[in-house]
Amino acid sequence: MLRYVLIVILIIPSFYCLVLISDKSFKPIFLNYAFAQSEDIKKTFGGYLPGYKAKDTTGDVLDPMLQVISLENAPIDPEKYLREFNYGRVSVNSNGTITREFTIIASDHQMKEISPGIYYNLWTFNGTSPGPTIRATEGDIVKIKFINNGSKFHTIHFHGIHQAKMDGVFEGIGPGGTYTYEFIAEPYGVFPYHCHIQPLEEHISHGLYGVYIVDPKNPREPADEMIMVMNGFDTDFDTENNFYAVNSIPYYYMHHPIQIKQDQLIRIYLVNMLEFDPINNFHLHANMYYLYRSGTLPNPDEYTDMVTMSQAERGILEFTYKFPGKYMFHAHKTEFAEKGWMGVFLVTEGDTDQFTNTNIIDQNINNSLSTNEKIQNQNLNQVNMNIGVEN
Amino acid sequence: MEEYKKINKDKKRVNTFSFGKKIIFGLIPFLALTGMIIFLLSPTGHNLISSGIPLPEITFEKIEFEDDIIVAYIRNTGPEEVTISQADVNDRIHAAAIEPSSILSRLSTAKVIIPFSWNPAEPYEIGITVDDGTRFSKIAEAAAPAPKPNIEKVSLFAIIGIYVGIIPVMIGMLWFPFIRRLKIGTYKFFLSITVGLLVFLGIEALLEANDISTTNLAEVLGGQMLIILITIISFILLSYIANKLINRSETNIKDNKKKKNFDSMKENTNEEEFIHKSTQERDQSSSSYLSTSDNTISSVIPTKDMLLKPLALSLMISVGIGLHNLGEGLAIGSAILLGEVALSTFLIIGFTIHNTTEGLAIVAPLSKGGKLRIRKLMIFGLIAGGPTIIGAWIGGFIYSPIATVIFLSIGAGAIFQVAYSIFTWLSGYSGNKNIFTDKSITLGFIVGMSIMYVTGLLL
Structure with a gap:
């Protein structure tokens, strides 16, 4: 009898061991190549935030705040996008006005890596989200040739003053279709443009938007100018954003601080295109900025370090840094900040760069032709490529 | 008579199968089954039967709280291999590590280590996001340090x-x-x-x-x-x-019965038997008014x-x-x-x-x-x-x-x-x-x- 008791007592732990082994996905090392690969290399993670010690792991590190995604498959190159303005193919009309021609191609089937290791079907204008920044001067004629290279209907709806049929709402452009939007740039200010096909929420949240800037005839003071589009992505389609950012890539300006000069006037064209969340905001550290809401009036509305905007609200922010160093800027909705919407200005001492005012027409033509031709070529390549694929 | 012979003959034929033949007949269904599985796994067969997009699925099996660290044990319970890309605490992205690898084959497990200064007794929702952007999460009702076997x-x-x-x-x-x-x-x-x-x-x-x-x-x-x-x-x-x-x-009992009968007289009254006897005596005395x-x-x-x-x-x-x-x-x-x-x-x-x-x-x-x-x-x-x-x-x-x-x-x-x-x-x-x-x-x-x-x- 005692033997049976012993057997029962022994069976209990041995059975548990069996269960444990099967449970912890016990695997011989030679079968699990991933395990074998990563075992030898010890990686350190964390530790850069105050209060957190760096830790070692034999596994993989998951840290979007440090990890840099390959820009080849990124929604955009935030470094380039930040200061890139497109002035279009410029021609001077007989009456002295200027015509600026642009080509914008919509696409809705590109898997992009929006955060390290996370892929999302991004819908793009000219291959990026946000789309190219279109810039004109008040009174210019803006012509945009729109090509829909996607699989759904798309349009471009510009904010600003124009004719009804140039509004991009009722004239949906089907797959493969084209349309030319033409209007006079007015008034001056900063505006969003976006697709206006329903479901609007879907078309905007997937990335079909960009910035359109109209400079006043009387040019603004020269400054280090940059574009910041506050946006986010709902990667699991639960109508809540999983990632927030300025210029699409979460944390990008954390690991790539924006280099600026001490005492240099900085001008930010800030546009909120965030879907799902009712508000978004911009907080600047250790400084205050002049806020020109919509950029449509000559005088600032506020002198502040916080501006809150709902979707499609925008403004121009002007400031200079008095002291060198690293300064954060982020949404003061901390949830958004902690899901990627944060960045750093790196202020350095030294001579301020000489920024020329963009309103000088001659220079404008020279600059813009070269950049725009590039885009044009890219677009053509893309079109050719896509046609090739479809054939 | 003729029929009987015929049946007998058939029986004989069946019974006289060689051992090798028996094995072959036993293996035929297996071979057929293997062939079918190979066909279904081949690209042709795969295209024939598979439809729709397999959705990833991750199950949290355990969440542990250690000194300034939260550890989540996850298992890939979806139909296909999956890559874990990010981790979060209370839906806020945090730096983390995943062991042994961020790539999880079907049904395999991984340990997600998130450095985090958690507060005792507060609830925490631990989330992970896989490569297609889907987020999975689980709430630990009240954080408490995991007991270490000291x-x-x-x-x-x-x-x-x-x-x-x-x-x-x-x-x-x-x-x-x-x-x-x-x-x-x-x-x-x-x-x-x-x-x-x-x-x-x-x-x-x-x-x-x-x-x-x-x-x-x-x-x-x-x-x-x-x-x-x-x-x-x-x-x-x-x-x-x-x-x-x-x-x-x-x-x-049967084996010992005879032997016990001989020995029973010699055996000393041990403790148990003493108790037994005394209880029996008590039983007898108390039972008079119990029953x-x-x-x-x-x-x-x-x-x-x-x-x-x-x-x-x-x-x-x-x-x-x-x-x-x-x-x-x-x-x-x-x-x-x-x-x-x-x-x-x-x-x-x-x-x-x-x-x-x-x-x-x-x-x-x-x-x-x-x-x-x-x-x-x-x-x-x-x-x-x-x-x-x-x-x-x-x-x-x-x-x-x-x-x-x-x-x-x-x-x-x-x-x-x-x-x-x-x-x-x-x-x-x-x-x-x-x-x-x-x-x-x-x-x-x-x-x-x-x-x-x-x-x-x-x-």
């Missing part, structure tokens, strides 16, 4: 195990002298109370296992079918062992050879309850581990009261026979109560939902087997009639279930 903790869990498992069972055994003084009818009543208790415990274990399998186990592991499977296996296996045990003890001596259990069948079967039955009850208590220990240990701190104190008090009835269950069949060794009772108590300690250690230090489900199911099977054994035992008393024709048995069963329900409310 001497202090090990002994604490052992003390909890003793309080919950062993002591209540031993207390329950103190009903032994009371039960052996009962009339047969009342005895049957108490024995069927035991059955009621056991059936209740078994069902409770099944429900508990079901609860864990639905909340902590992925569907892909088939948690609910696993419970049924293991319960039945446990029932059948233990029935087999029990029958062996009883048969063996019976043959032992007529003919109806007292101890005087009905006093012979030693009949005592072994109840002993075997009691042992089986102890083992069954022991397996059940292992599950209970797991529940207590993991309640402490999973941060349900307030619950665990309550659990301990509840289980203590609850388990007292288990001691009653163990001694109930024994009181039929006359002789009883204290040492044996102690062993039974340890078999029944001891696994609580082991369970608490396992649940507290290496909690695993699938192991808990399996053990609860084994416990349930064991309990049902014991209940079944007692019923058979009782039917012997009732003259092999349908036992529910017996008033005291029916009543006892109902009372047993109800007692468990009421004491269970304390949990």
Whole structure:
């Protein structure tokens, strides 16, 4: 009898061991190549935030705040996008006005890596989200040739003053279709443009938007100018954003601080295109900025370090840094900040760069032709490529 | 005649197949099956049958809180390999590491380590995002440091195990002298109370296992079918062992009978026999006002050879309850581990009261026979109560939902087997009639279930 008791007592732990082994996905090392690969290399993670010690792991590190995604498959190159303005193919009309021609191609089937290791079907204008920044001067004629290279209907709806049929709402452009939007740039200010096909929420949240800037005839003071589009992505389609950012890539300006000069006037064209969340905001550290809401009036509305905007609200922010160093800027909705919407200005001492005012027409033509031709070529390549694929 | 010959011929032909041929015929279906599987896995077959996009699925099995670190154990329970790309705490992205790799093959597990200064007793939602952007998350109700197996903790869990498992069972055994003084009818009543208790415990274990399998186990592991499977296996296996045990003890009696008869006169009256004698004497004296001596259990069948079967039955009850208590220990240990701190104190008090009835269950069949060794009772108590300690250690230090489900199911099977054994035992008393024709048995069963329900409310 005692033997049976012993057997029962022994069976209990041995059975548990069996269960444990099967449970912890016990695997011989030679079968699990991933395990074998990563075992030898010890990686350190964390530790850069105050209060957190760096830790070692034999596994993989998951840290979007440090990890840099390959820009080849990124929604955009935030470094380039930040200061890139497109002035279009410029021609001077007989009456002295200027015509600026642009080509914008919509696409809705590109898997992009929006955060390290996370892929999302991004819908793009000219291959990026946000789309190219279109810039004109008040009174210019803006012509945009729109090509829909996607699989759904798309349009471009510009904010600003124009004719009804140039509004991009009722004239949906089907797959493969084209349309030319033409209007006079007015008034001056900063505006969003976006697709206006329903479901609007879907078309905007997937990335079909960009910035359109109209400079006043009387040019603004020269400054280090940059574009910041506050946006986010709902990667699991639960109508809540999983990632927030300025210029699409979460944390990008954390690991790539924006280099600026001490005492240099900085001008930010800030546009909120965030879907799902009712508000978004911009907080600047250790400084205050002049806020020109919509950029449509000559005088600032506020002198502040916080501006809150709902979707499609925008403004121009002007400031200079008095002291060198690293300064954060982020949404003061901390949830958004902690899901990627944060960045750093790196202020350095030294001579301020000489920024020329963009309103000088001659220079404008020279600059813009070269950049725009590039885009044009890219677009053509893309079109050719896509046609090739479809054939 | 002709036909008969023909049939015979056919029979011969079938029987004279060579060994090699037998193997070949045995293998043909296997080969056909292999061929079909290869076809289905090939691109052609795959395209033919697969439709739709397989969605990833991740199950959180455990969340642990250590010094400035949160550790989540996850399992890929989706249909395909998946890559884990990001981790978050309360839906806020945090730096993390994943071991052994961020690539999880089907059903494999990984450990996500998130450095995080958590606050005790606060709830935390741990999330991970896979490469297609889908986020999976699980909430830990109240953060509590994961117990590390140091001497202090090990002994604490052992003390909890003793309080919950062993002591209540031993207390329950103190009903032994009371039960052996009962009339047969009342005895049957108490024995069927035991059955009621056991059936209740078994069902409770099944429900508990079901609860864990639905909340902590992925569907892909088939948690609910696993419970049924293991319960039945446990029932059948233990029935087999029990029958062996009883048969063996019976043959032992026969073999030893003659020898014992010679030796019995020479044997010194040892302690147990002294107790036995004295209790018998007391029985006789007390029974005069309790009942007529003919109806007292101890005087009905006093012979030693009949005592072994109840002993075997009691042992089986102890083992069954022991397996059940292992599950209970797991529940207590993991309640402490999973941060349900307030619950665990309550659990301990509840289980203590609850388990007292288990001691009653163990001694109930024994009181039929006359002789009883204290040492044996102690062993039974340890078999029944001891696994609580082991369970608490396992649940507290290496909690695993699938192991808990399996053990609860084994416990349930064991309990049902014991209940079944007692019923058979009782039917012997009732003259092999349908036992529910017996008033005291029916009543006892109902009372047993109800007692468990009421004491269970304390949990």
